[in-house]
Amino acid sequence: MAITAAEEIDDVAIEDGRLLFAGVCDFYHGAQRLDQLPPIGLPEVAFAGRSNVGKSSLLNALTGRNALARVSSTPGRTKQLNFFNLADRLALVDMPGYGYAQAAKSVKEDWQGLMFAYLRGRPSLCRVILLLDARIETKPADEAVIELFDRAAILFQLVLTKIDQVKPAEMVRKLAETEALARKHPAALHMILPTSSETGAGIADLRAVLAGFAIS
Numbered sequence: 716m717a718i719t720a721a722e723e724i725d726d727v728a729i730e731d732g733r734l735l736f737a738g739v740c741d742f743y744h745g746a747q748r749l750d751q752l753p754p755i756g757l758p759e760v761a762f763a764g765r766s767n768v769g770k771s772s773l774l775n776a777l778t779g780r781n782a783l784a785r786v787s788s789t790p791g792r793t794k795q796l797n798f799f800n801l802a803d804r805l806a807l808v809d810m811p812g813y814g815y816a817q818a819a820k821s822v823k824e825d826w827q828g829l830m831f832a833y834l835r836g837r838p839s840l841c842r843v844i845l846l847l848d849a850r851i852e853t854k855p856a857d858e859a860v861i862e863l864f865d866r867a868a869i870l871f872q873l874v875l876t877k878i879d880q881v882k883p884a885e886m887v888r889k890l891a892e893t894e895a896l897a898r899k900h901p902a903a904l905h906m907i908l909p910t911s912s913e914t915g916a917g918i919a920d921l922r923a924v925l926a927g928f929a930i931s
Contacts, residue, residue, distance in 0.1 A: 724923050732922030735929050738802025740778040747795040749832045755839045757806040758928045759798075763830070764846030765856055766812035769876040772912035773846065774799075774809060777922060796833060804929040806839075814856030830860075834867035841928040843871040844921075849878045849889050849909065853896060865902045872904045873897055874921065879911040 744753040764770045775783050783799065797809040810830060834840065843864060847857060864871045873893055878886060890907060897903040908924070910917035 724920050728923035728926065729919050732919060732924075732926040735802060735804060735926045736778055736922050738804070740780065740783060740799050740801045740807070742783075742797060743800045744798040745795045746798075747829070749829060749836075752796070752833065752837070753798055755837075757800065757804065757839065758930060759806040759808050759837065759840045760925055760928055761796075761808035761810050761833075761840060761843045762846065763810040763843055763860065763871075764812065764876075765814040765848070765854060768812070768846045768848050769912055770809065770812065770846055773874075773876060773910060773921075774807065776910075776912040776915065776918050777925075778807075796829065801929070804931075805925065807925075808840075810843075813860055814854060831863055831867060834864065834869045840869060843869055844874050845871050846874050846876050847893065849875040849881045849886065853892070861896075861900055861903070865900050867902075869902060870904060871902055872924070873907050874917075875907065875909045877911060877913075878909045878916060879914045 746752045762770055762774060775781060778799075778801070794811055796811070799807040799809070801807055810833075813830075834843065845857075845860070845864070847853060861871075873896070875889065875893060881889060886909070890909065893907045894905065897905050897907065908917055908921050910921060912918075
């Protein structure tokens, strides 16, 4: 069963997450257009976020792989939906980054068109994990994508990245701000997960949440 409240992340859920992510995780498909999507199969959890939010680093930390998702210093590098098979139980979907000013306008529109079509029409998509950088304010591009999630009527969960670079007092403020943001949107879950790919903070909790969607 999917976890929807922080108090439900107990030791059993943590162990379920650990066991799931101890399995093999490999890339199996890439799609730049809707007609290139793989056949419906495993339940899918998609990861979205602004360029340079730390999405690739988080996917690598979750799976314990150094190069599952390429970490690039060039924002906007990921230009397609990348599908990863986790232990034949769950598909992790790395969505194209958004909000990169130097990307061509037509490319950005194509990415967001593909994103919306995938979100709205993919029956195997269980949840979207939307990453926000804990160090900075929510950007207009984030707000635009959140509105897109609302329109697509797909549940999404906010995950803060890079919390190791935020002072405790600022982290309290950021959490309150993010919780308020979630409450404003009907498709958002209210549980916010703070994470750090560098220290591993929050990784076990996020694994536990994702394990709730995996097939037995």
